[in-house]
Amino acid sequence: MNYNKFEDQISDWIENSMDIKQRKEFEKFLSENPEYLSKVESIKDVMNMMKDAPSLKTSEDFTKRLNEKIASLKSEKKPMGILGFSKRNFAFLTLSVLGILLLSGYLLQPSFSSYSIVDEETIDNNIDKEEIDKESNEINDIDILNDVNGSFVTDKD
């Protein structure tokens, strides 16, 4: 063991945190170099002094001031507005709900999906057109049946 290693291990030796082999090596070095014993002793003294040193006290009103700070923190807490929401959030939420309700009401009304606003004449024209289309479709069906069966099919059939 050299001096540097000895110095590195002083605290370990004082605190008894060495394994047996290290301890024996350390103590052998000390017995061979008794001049270093005083160094170990002085470190021990310093450690004991720090351990026994009285701690500095906080001010007498320390706890009182702490409690005052905590109390003011509590009073600073803003009360929650309406139904547990802040006023700003509540207004936003209300507007959102109203918006959704209006939009859904508009989308779900029956006239929206089938018709737009039209006058009665247009509706009548549309009905006539539908009837004409229906009749022409029926005639087409009869022609197709004639082609398939090779015989004449009347309305009576």
Place this chain on the structure above:
Amino acid sequence: MSQNLQIQLTGSLTMKDDFKLSDEKLIALFQSGDINAYNELVERYKERLFNFVLRYFNNKEQAEDVVQDTLIKLYTHASYYKNVAKFSTWIFTIAKNNALTELRKNKRKRTESLWTEDGNPLDINSKEQSLDQKTHNEFAINQLNKFLDEIPENFRMAVVLRDFQELSYDEISKILEIPIGTIKSRINRGRIQLAEKMKHFKEQK
């Protein structure tokens, strides 16, 4: 021990050491709303934290402010504590972080000393006392405190946590966020420097 009985015990701060609840039990009680548990933690830690933080500032008022901020954080952020680390490690870490933030903010690092040139504490009572009135031991401790201010900060904080606060190497490693081997080395170096200064001082006297 039932939960109710524990709450009753925390209400009394005069209980015997044998029946003292652990810090971890107290913070658990505080987390469930027992304000007496918080008060007990304040009593247990205010001076320990003060003596620790003081080593960063060497200014009593600033150190008290930092400790108060730490204890307020304990009040407002108690739910952040999880029972995986020791309470002391958690609270000392908060105190250290607060102290470092304050130091960065003010850039008034160690401008004043709590100790006079003679190594006496800088307060009214001690100024009025003559050296003759002091015991040799008191004088030596005051001198040691002064020397402690003179060693490098990274050595000083590790030594303070180990030898004044009597925390384990593992706890110190977690608080200072430094590997345990480095902590051991810094503590050893710090002690050696202090011992040398004390030896030199005694020889001069």
